[in-house]
Every structure is written in C-alpha cells, then in structure tokens.
Amino acid sequence: MSEAEKEERRTLLEQSYMPFKVTLYYAQLIAEQTEPYRTQMINIVLPPPGSKPFKGRFDPYGNRSYRQDDTSFLQHKYKKTLLLHIDDYCIANCQFCYKVNEIRHEEQEHKKINDKLNAALEYLEKNPYVDNILLTGGDPASFRKTAELTELIGSLLAAPNVRLVRFATKGLAYYPERFLDEELLEFFRQISRVEGKQVSVISQFNHPGEFGPLAIKATRALQEVGVQVRGQPAIIRGVNESVKTLIDLQRKFLDNQIISYYMTVFMPVRGVEQYALTLDEAFQNVAESKRNLGGLEKKGVLLTSHDFGKFEICGFYPSIKQPEKIVLKWHQAVAPQYLPERLKQLVPTLPEEILLLDYKQGEMYCLDHVLKYNGLPYVNESGEAVDDGTNEYLLSL
Ligand code: SF4
Incomplete structure (x- = not known):
C-alpha cells in the first residue's frame, strides 16, 4: 500500500472494534490481485472508507443471549442443530465479522476441548431429536491440532442421533495448507465410508480472488475424501456487492464443486456500518448476478440473519x-x-x-x-x- 493508503486505513481501523489480523499467505494473495480485486480483498481485512448510514450493534445475531452460563460454548437455537463454539478467535480477522465482540475479547485460556465435547455428548443424550452439530468459532479448524479435531468430530458422529457434523471455517481462504494435512484427510476418508454419517465444511469464501491455486487444491482434497464443501458468502459493500464480483464468485463455486447454500446480507455490526447495503440494493445486485448465471450456479438464496x-x-x-x-x-x-x-x-x-x-x-x-x-x-x-x-x-x- 502507498503511504497515503496506509494512513487512511489506519484511521479507519481505529473506528473498528475488530483487531487487525491476517495470515502472510492471504496478504500475499491480495498483493497478487489486480484491481478491483486487490482493493476488494484489502477491504475484508481492513475497513474501507465510506459513510456510516446507521448505528449497528454488537452481537447482531443474538449469539450471547442463546448461550447458557455454565455451558456458554453450547447453543441450541434451532431445533435440529446444536452449535458448539470451539474457540472464539480466528487465524485472520474479517473486519465485518458479526462476532466482533467475542473475538475482540478472545480468551487465551479457553476450556479444554474434552470438557466441551463431554458437555455436548451429555446434551445430545438428553435431546435425541438433535441430528446435526455445527462446530463454529472463530475458526475451529485452523487453530486446533488434528488429533483434537478428529477426536471431537469422531466422537460427535458416534452419537446415535447425529447424522452430520459441519464446521464453519475461513481456513480454506486464509490458510488452505491446513486442509492438506494427510492425517486429517485420512480421517475424513474413513468417515465417508460410514453410512449415514457425514462431514460438511462451510467454506466462508467471500470473494473470487480467494480461489488461489492452494485454496483450490485444498478444496479438491477435502472433496476427494468425501467432505461436502458448501458456500455461504456474506454480501458486503466494497467487497463483493458488485454484480460482476457476485457473478465471478458464484462461478467459482460451480468451478470448484462448492455447493451454494445461501448468501447473507451484512449484519449490522457496530463500528463498521460502511459495509452495509440497503436490503433492496443487495437483493437487486444478487438478482442481477443470477440473471447472468446458469441454473446450478444460482442456487444460493439471499438471507438476512437475526436474533x-x-x-x-x-x-x-x-x-x-x-x-x-x-x-x-x-x-x-x-x-x-x-x-x-x-x-x-x-x-x-x-x-x-x-x-x-x-x-x-x-x-x-x-x-x-x-x-x-x-x-x-x-x-x-x-x-x-x-x-x-x-x-x-x-x-x-
Ligand atoms: S472467519 Fe468468520 S468468524 Fe472469523 S473473523 Fe471472519 S467472519 Fe469472523
């Protein structure tokens, strides 16, 4: 970045509540992009200029309110799904993240993973209608050791009522090498042979420029061992809201066999409200992008998530x-x-x-x-x- 660019971004970062953090891999990936992708991807890790049309809030998905004091890492918000918050921090920070409050207060002394696992298994026994688990964070996949992850996922899938463990990760974009770990891939291969049990990765790719050669290789490696990879990008002003970028992103999903799950509008996060689009604007851009795509490319519905x-x-x-x-x-x-x-x-x-x-x-x-x-x-x-x-x-x- 030029000195002027750095200065401008530094000031904007001071208004954000999200600490700055990026992997070297992702910074290099940004540097390789041409415009407008370069600026759009910088806007993921550093807040862009722009007016703030309203005042947002912390925790705009009501995450805190659905957690219980003694087992705050468990969240049972939707009937069939149990959320297990592994770690409230990420390897790199998206400035528009709706978990800004948890991540900026990240606890270095987190509970042992086994305590969380045992509490989750106990909960599953008492609530047999729960049939899928969402491992979430922050980013559970990128921080935890392979042995911890495989123990966790394997034990959850062993519960009789659990059919699916999915984990949300931005790791394929920020740190794809993590998913080329042979031990992890072999574990997924074994799971894929068990009838009625499945692992799905919610990939959190938000921009077509994130599909560098390593990210494509890691995505393919997961798919080859039977992991379903899904996409649920957020539509963010300055990042991917343009019709062209949205078209490119949805095409990348099809090219890389990523199943479009949904797209979500920016949640009203405090401090970075310049990322927001009006709901009709977001809808219009998504609709226009879909007019330029084939049937299988335009499957993701547009959502707004709320408490x-x-x-x-x-x-x-x-x-x-x-x-x-x-x-x-x-x-x-x-x-x-x-x-x-x-x-x-x-x-x-x-x-x-x-x-x-x-x-x-x-x-x-x-x-x-x-x-x-x-x-x-x-x-x-x-x-x-x-x-x-x-x-x-x-x-x-
Ligand atoms: S990867 Fe997800 S949880 Fe992590 S900072 Fe980005 S939006 Fe937040």
Whole structure:
C-alpha cells in the first residue's frame, strides 16, 4: 500500500472494534490481485472508507443471549442443530465479522476441548431429536491440532442421533495448507465410508480472488475424501456487492464443486456500518448476478440473519425499482421459547408462510429497521429487545 493508503486505513481501523489480523499467505494473495480485486480483498481485512448510514450493534445475531452460563460454548437455537463454539478467535480477522465482540475479547485460556465435547455428548443424550452439530468459532479448524479435531468430530458422529457434523471455517481462504494435512484427510476418508454419517465444511469464501491455486487444491482434497464443501458468502459493500464480483464468485463455486447454500446480507455490526447495503440494493445486485448465471450456479438464496432466526428475502413489491413492501419468508425461526410472544401472535412463523412488510427504500439496512418500521418487536442498537406494542400489521396474508 502507498503511504497515503496506509494512513487512511489506519484511521479507519481505529473506528473498528475488530483487531487487525491476517495470515502472510492471504496478504500475499491480495498483493497478487489486480484491481478491483486487490482493493476488494484489502477491504475484508481492513475497513474501507465510506459513510456510516446507521448505528449497528454488537452481537447482531443474538449469539450471547442463546448461550447458557455454565455451558456458554453450547447453543441450541434451532431445533435440529446444536452449535458448539470451539474457540472464539480466528487465524485472520474479517473486519465485518458479526462476532466482533467475542473475538475482540478472545480468551487465551479457553476450556479444554474434552470438557466441551463431554458437555455436548451429555446434551445430545438428553435431546435425541438433535441430528446435526455445527462446530463454529472463530475458526475451529485452523487453530486446533488434528488429533483434537478428529477426536471431537469422531466422537460427535458416534452419537446415535447425529447424522452430520459441519464446521464453519475461513481456513480454506486464509490458510488452505491446513486442509492438506494427510492425517486429517485420512480421517475424513474413513468417515465417508460410514453410512449415514457425514462431514460438511462451510467454506466462508467471500470473494473470487480467494480461489488461489492452494485454496483450490485444498478444496479438491477435502472433496476427494468425501467432505461436502458448501458456500455461504456474506454480501458486503466494497467487497463483493458488485454484480460482476457476485457473478465471478458464484462461478467459482460451480468451478470448484462448492455447493451454494445461501448468501447473507451484512449484519449490522457496530463500528463498521460502511459495509452495509440497503436490503433492496443487495437483493437487486444478487438478482442481477443470477440473471447472468446458469441454473446450478444460482442456487444460493439471499438471507438476512437475526436474533429471531433467518429470513429469506424473496422479493419486493410492487417492484424492485419502487420497493414499498418487502417479501420475507422464514428460512428458520429460532426455537419458540426465544421468540417474543407478540411477534408470534402478529406474524406467521411457519417456514411455508410469507411476511409482507412495509419497506422504505434507502433507509433499511437490516431486519431490525424493517421490524421497527412495521411496529413489530425488534432489537435496538444496545442489543435490547424492544416491543412498544404499536403494530397493526397482520395476518391478512
Ligand atoms: S472467519 Fe468468520 S468468524 Fe472469523 S473473523 Fe471472519 S467472519 Fe469472523
């Protein structure tokens, strides 16, 4: 970077709550890119310039509120899925990460992995309807030793009710060499021979420039030993929101046999709100990219994730150019005990039903803005659930 660029980024970094961290591999990968990819990838690890149109919040996915004090690493938010937080830190830090609060307070003295495993196994025994585990972090795969990971994944899959262990990692982009470890690959190969048990990697590739030769090789190595690799990029201003970059990214998924799972809009993270796009803008760009892609390339639906669950953004009414209503559908609601009572009374919560909510173009960057505008319970910038009871919307759908 030029001196002027460095100075500008340093100032912007001071406004971010996320510490700066990048692997040498990824820094070199950025340096090899031509524009606009170079700047777009710098924007992943250093916040870009831009105005902040609203004030975000820490923990915009309600992660903390669903954890229990004594086993805060376990999170049972969705009925069939148990989240196991392995380590709240990463090998490199994305500045727009929604776990900014956990990661910046990262605990160096983390619990032993066996204690977490035992607690998870005990929980699974008491909750036999849970059939899949999501190992999450930070980045569980990149930090932990192979022996720890294989012990963890193998033991979880050995539980009779567990059919799938998936782990979310940005390691394929930040540190692909990790996944060329023969011992780890051999373990996955053995798992793939067990009927009814599966390992899936949620790859967190966010930009087409991240598909360097080593990342492609590591992705292929995982697939060859029977690991499903999936993609769920976040749509981030300055990184990948342009139609062209979105097209390239989805093409890279198909080229590398990565299954598109979903795309998610930027969550309203405190301190880096310049990354946000309005919901209609994000929808429009994704829709336009899909018009340029073949059937299998455009499978990822656009989601907005929230404390109350994940919503698919299905479209805008009467048109994307004049969006007066937003059409949403639950992808998954959190377990009923975590949903505000009035929300359950006011809007449908079954995944097959849609929500048609008032929308104000140019002002709505996250689901809280939509919920508030419609007088529905929402979460404010301090992370408090607000329900002022003014809503009349409903059920006339
Ligand atoms: S890899 Fe994921 S968890 Fe880690 S900093 Fe990036 S967004 Fe956050």
